[in-house]
Amino acid sequence: MSSENPQTQAWALLQAARILADQHAFARNDCLSESTTNGDNGSCSFVFNLQSGAVDTLAGQIHDADLIHSPLEGWQYSNALPQAARDMLDLYLPVLGTATQTRVVIGHLGQSIDARIATLDGDAFFVTGEENRRHLHRLRSLCHAVVVGAATVSADDPQLTTRAVSGASPVRVIIDPQARVSQDSRVLHDGEAPTWLLHADTVALDSLPQSDGYRRLAVRSMDGRLQPQDILDVLAQNGLRRIFVEGGGVTVSRFFNARCLTRLQIATAPLLVGEGIASLQIPGAASMKLALRPDFRLYRMGQDVMWDFELSDEHWDSVSPQEPSNSTELQRLL
Numbered sequence: 399m400s401s402e403n404p405q406t407q408a409w410a411l412l413q414a415a416r417i418l419a420d421q422h423a424f425a426r427n428d429c430l431s432e433s434t435t436n437g438d439n440g441s442c443s444f445v446f447n448l449q450s451g452a453v454d455t456l457a458g459q460i461h462d463a464d465l466i467h468s469p470l471e472g473w474q475y476s477n478a479l480p481q482a483a484r485d486m487l488d489l490y491l492p493v494l495g496t497a498t499q500t501r502v503v504i505g506h507l508g509q510s511i512d513a514r515i516a517t518l519d520g521d522a523f524f525v526t527g528e529e530n531r532r533h534l535h536r537l538r539s540l541c542h543a544v545v546v547g548a549a550t551v552s553a554d555d556p557q558l559t560t561r562a563v564s565g566a567s568p569v570r571v572i573i574d575p576q577a578r579v580s581q582d583s584r585v586l587h588d589g590e591a592p593t594w595l596l597h598a599d600t601v602a603l604d605s606l607p608q609s610d611g612y613r614r615l616a617v618r619s620m621d622g623r624l625q626p627q628d629i630l631d632v633l634a635q636n637g638l639r640r641i642f643v644e645g646g647g648v649t650v651s652r653f654f655n656a657r658c659l660t661r662l663q664i665a666t667a668p669l670l671v672g673e674g675i676a677s678l679q680i681p682g683a684a685s686m687k688l689a690l691r692p693d694f695r696l697y698r699m700g701q702d703v704m705w706d707f708e709l710s711d712e713h714w715d716s717v718s719p720q721e722p723s724n725s726t727e728l729q730r731l732l
């Protein structure tokens with residue numbers, strides 16, 4: 399194992415961890431209650447060794463663990479792993495959640511220095527570079543669902559698969575309240591992964607075209623708007639609890655403003671677009687002192703820099719608007 403590329407090694411660990419998280423029912427209330435009653439000996443505790451592929455509960459005999467999970471400590475990895483592998487695990491293990499989280503929701507936007515995610519006519523190919531795009535495919539692979547807004551499907555006709563990495567593609571979820579997405583869109587007929595269209599509950603689903611290529615679901619709406627919490631509830635009722643909100647700006651902003659994101663990742667590329675489609679749109683702070691300053695890690699991805707903000711409830715509660723975060727790690731991710 400030691401002769402392997404550290405990132406290949408870390409990705410293999412993450413794929414194993416993803417399967418373990420699903421098997422041990424992470425991000426599900428029954429796992430949460432079981433781990434609370436059983437403490438570290440609950441079924442959500444385990445150790446994993448990549449070389450032998452062995453998994454055991456914490457009470458087991460494995461001492462050379464690469465990964466450990468316990469409800470109290472969350473994920474931990476071996477310090478014997480190379481630094482580049484540990485950097486990757488720092489970035490991606492939080493995406494898998496822990497036994498004490500009922501869901502994980504990651505938002506990501508790739509923007510120019512002047513905070514544009516596309517030109518005015520919707521051209522977004524490409525804002526960020528190859529390494530950030532590989533990162534997006536990794537996030538897709540670790541999550542149960544990738545969510546985008548109707549405007550992104552109309553502008554990009556995306557595939558939303560994991561072509562750049564090994565690992566399964568997630569369910570592709572399109573927020574399309576008024577059923578305006580074209581029937582010619584690739585995600586509706588390419589068969590590469592399941593596709594779900596979320597419509598406002600005011601739309602008569604029976605009157606819309608039906609196909610084996612996708613599924614239509616109704617979500618409670620008000621004035622054509624779907625509450626992000628209602629969207630997440632519908633996805634959770636259907637077994638999807640690790641959610642990657644990939645864009646565009648309107649969609650990620652609505653999840654952010656509803657405080658439905660566990661993490662927000664903003665990758666900034668060294669280019670200036672000028673007038674264009676806006677990145678994150680949030681209400682203005684009344685003063686600089688009241689500007690949000692969540693904890694973050696900073697990752698270098700080729701020429702781009704990505705801020706990975708921690709937004710879980712306990713972090714929101716603990717963040718003082720007056721004090722800058724002390725998270726200033728700069729890590730390189732190839």
Ligand SMILES: NC(=O)c1ccc[n+]([C@@H]2O[C@H](COP(=O)([O-])OP(=O)(O)OC[C@H]3O[C@@H](n4cnc5c(N)ncnc54)[C@H](OP(=O)(O)O)[C@@H]3O)[C@@H](O)[C@H]2O)c1
Pocket residue numbers: 506507508509514515516519520521522525546547548549550551553554573574575576578622623624625626644645646647648649650652675
């Ligand atoms: N650089 C990047 O990271 C990135 C990522 C993705 C996309 N893009 C680019 O971004 C552009 C599109 O972004 P955008 O911000 O204009 O739009 P968007 O977020 O892709 O889609 C917004 C639309 O999705 C629907 N929607 C999303 N959330 C909703 C909610 N909570 N309730 C009801 N409807 C909801 C609405 O559809 P209706 O209008 O039908 O009501 C809304 O107008 C494209 O040019 C694409 O290429 C860039």
